[in-house]
Amino acid sequence: ETGVTQTPRHLVMGMTNKKSLKCEQHLGHNAMYWYKQSAKKPLELMFVYNFKEQTENNSVPSRFSPECPNSSHLFLHLHTLQPEDSALYLCASSQASYPTGELFFGEGSRLTVL
Amino acid sequence: GQNIDQPTEMTATEGAIVQINCTYQTSGFNGLFWYQQHAGEAPTFLSYNVLDGLEEKGRFSSFLSRSKGYSYLLLKELQMKDSASYLCAGSSGGYQKVTFGTGTKLQVIP
Numbered sequence: 001e002t003g004v005t006q007t008p009r010h011l012v013m014g015m016t017n018k019k020s021l022k023c024e025q026h027l028g029h030n031a032m033y034w035y036k037q038s039a040k041k042p043l044e045l046m047f048v049y050n051f052k053e054q055t056e057n058n059s060v061p062s063r064f065s066p067e068c069p070n071s072s073h074l075f076l077h078l079h080t081l082q083p084e085d086s087a088l089y090l091c092a093s094s095q096a097s098y099p100t101g102e103l104f105f106g107e108g109s110r111l112t113v114l
Numbered sequence: 115g116q117n118i119d120q121p122t123e124m125t126a127t128e129g130a131i132v133q134i135n136c137t138y139q140t141s142g143f144n145g146l147f148w149y150q151q152h153a154g155e156a157p158t159f160l161s162y163n164v165l166d167g168l169e170e171k172g173r174f175s176s177f178l179s180r181s182k183g184y185s186y187l188l189l190k191e192l193q194m195k196d197s198a199s200y201l202c203a204g205s206s207g208g209y210q211k212v213t214f215g216t217g218t219k220l221q222v223i224p
Binding site: 004031033040041042043044045048050055056090094096101102103104105106107108 | 118147149155156157158159162201203205210211212213214215216217
């Protein structure tokens with residue numbers, strides 16, 4: 001396994017369901033991110049973790065709950081979502097101390113909320 | 115906060131040159147990224163400019179003017195595989211706070 005891996009790739013859930021998105025990076029990076037990508041909208045930064053500590057929460061509703069048990073794994077727990085939360089959720093990692101801060105993205109989890 | 119603007123769509127001919135512009139307004143600006151995203155795929159890093167000027171990397175070049183809040187991505191000798199969305203993104207307040215524009219969807223035609 002190389003790079004950034006996200007599972008599941010596709011998820012359909014009802015508004016009362018609870019589900020989780022998983023991200024794993026094999027790059028030895030120490031920062032991980034969740035981004036939301038909706039049609040015709042910019043990529044929106046949701047959360048940033050550095051060395052397992054959350055350093056950024058971009059005013060994300062509490063129905064999205066991140067978890068970072070170690071520098072290689074990142075989860076996004078979902079509950080009581082709304083149809084407008086349907087989007088592509090991208091995980092990324094970077095080497096926090098590297099000057100360019102280049103982001104390495106996973107393929108994304110396509111979420112549909114019914 | 116940050117505001118990043120770029121054209122929504124562009125069309126160019128195979129073998130030609132295309133320039134994708136990006137303007138930004140941001141506080142605490144560090145540098146400017148360009149990413150490429152093919153349909154249904156993850157964005158991939160193209161370039162990062164911190165200093166004013168042009169940086170060339172093969173067929174792709176990126177330019178930054180900090181005083182004008184302006185950047186462009188230049189693609190030469192266009193190939194069909196260059197059809198993709200090109201995302202302009204600015205970093206501020208630390209390298210990890212990266213804000214993206216809506217992306218420019220480039221279509222390369224024969």
